[in-house]
Amino acid sequence: MVLKIRKTKVAAPACPLTACMAVMKGAWTPNIIWSLSGGPRRFGELQHDIPRVSSKVLSQRLRELQARRVVRRRVLDTSPPSAEYELTELGLELVPAIQAIVRVGVKIAHPERAAA
Amino acid sequence: MVLKIRKTKVAAPACPLTACMAVMKGAWTPNIIWSLSGGPRRFGELQHDIPRVSSKVLSQRLRELQARRVVRRRVLDTSPPSAEYELTELGLELVPAIQAIVRVGVKIAHPERAAA
DNA sequence: CAGGATCCTAATCGATACTG
DNA sequence: CAGTATCGATTAGGATCCTG
Numbered sequence: 001m002v003l004k005i006r007k008t009k010v011a012a013p014a015c016p017l018t019a020c021m022a023v024m025k026g027a028w029t030p031n032i033i034w035s036l037s038g039g040p041r042r043f044g045e046l047q048h049d050i051p052r053v054s055s056k057v058l059s060q061r062l063r064e065l066q067a068r069r070v071v072r073r074r075v076l077d078t079s080p081p082s083a084e085y086e087l088t089e090l091g092l093e094l095v096p097a098i099q100a101i102v103r104v105g106v107k108i109a110h111p112e113r114a115a116a
Numbered sequence: 117m118v119l120k121i122r123k124t125k126v127a128a129p130a131c132p133l134t135a136c137m138a139v140m141k142g143a144w145t146p147n148i149i150w151s152l153s154g155g156p157r158r159f160g161e162l163q164h165d166i167p168r169v170s171s172k173v174l175s176q177r178l179r180e181l182q183a184r185r186v187v188r189r190r191v192l193d194t195s196p197p198s199a200e201y202e203l204t205e206l207g208l209e210l211v212p213a214i215q216a217i218v219r220v221g222v223k224i225a226h227p228e229r230a231a232a
Numbered sequence: 233c234a235g236g237a238t239c240c241t242a243a244t245c246g247a248t249a250c251t252g
Numbered sequence: 253c254a255g256t257a258t259c260g261a262t263t264a265g266g267a268t269c270c271t272g
Contacts, residue, residue: 003198003233005164009154014147014166016221017214021146023224024217026244030137031130038125043254048121050130054246059255080253081252082119093220098133100216101140104209105132108139119253142264159234170266175235196233197272 023068023094028053029061030098033087036071037095040086070094139184139210144169145177146214149203152187153211156202186210 024030028050035041035049046058062085065071070091074084087095140146144166151157151165162174178201181187186207190200203211 003158003160003194003196005161006157008151008157008161008165010150010165012218012222014150016225017146017150017218018221019225020217020221021143025143027137027141028245030133034126034130034133035124041122041124042119044119045121045124049124049126052246054248055255056247056257057245060244078119078253079117080119082253083255090224093223097213097216097220100213101136102128102133104213105134105136106128107209108206109132109135144265168266171235172237172267173265176264194233198233199235 020094020097023065023070024097026057026061026064028057029065030101032058032061032065033070033091033094034098034102036085036087036091037098040074040084042082042084046085065091136210136213139181139186140213142173142177142180144173145181146217148174148177148181149186149207149210150214150218152201152203152207153214156190156200158198158200160198162201181207 024033031050031053032046035046041049043055043058043062046062047053047055050058062071062073066073068090069088072086072088072091074086076082076084140149147166147169148162151162157165159171159174159178162178163169163171166174178187178189182189184206185204188202188204188207190202192198192200
């Protein structure tokens, strides 16, 4: 006998999930957005925030995020010349999701503090 | 002159983020958790919920999630034999994060409904 | 129905070196 | 400082076939 597929009880379809995960693709992308959620950061500052990321991967992800209109790049007229990255309005929309992930991460990392 | 690294304004360090992302690693993992958030599902039902996932990847991710105590597997005494997967208490903790991601995904996919 | 085994491709990442 | 170029290792994922 054939088992019937029960109707899912989940309200929204999986496609918005996939759409959002496409933006956060890459192991370091959430960290980049998280770091930028505190305000504009320079390239070197991002590397400082995310210690084990290579400059190659960091610049790759930043370029992708710019292409997706999540991050904006501004060249500053300083000496030496430097650049600043900041979240766009679209990028700011991602912050609550990252915050939720961080909250869970805290629970996973410190189960004893889960009561709080 | 050397540019100074400005102190980050982000409250929590990136490590909890990384810890949580490790659990959600893989393109399909969030979809699996999302599908299970509606209640226990069988293997075939998960494949139905996530149309383009191969059985290999699905079973791989399910095994990883079991190893991480996020998902529990129960063999049912039916004919033909079937198995059910469900979220553990730890797995349930991930649901709010996934929900937040879905919410952003809806905004990305349907910007015109962003007002709601 | 519920998966494991195998083969293969594409993407990601890390390390190193180099440029303006 | 702010990246780019290149290489090599790892891995996720797709397709197909097969079993209990």
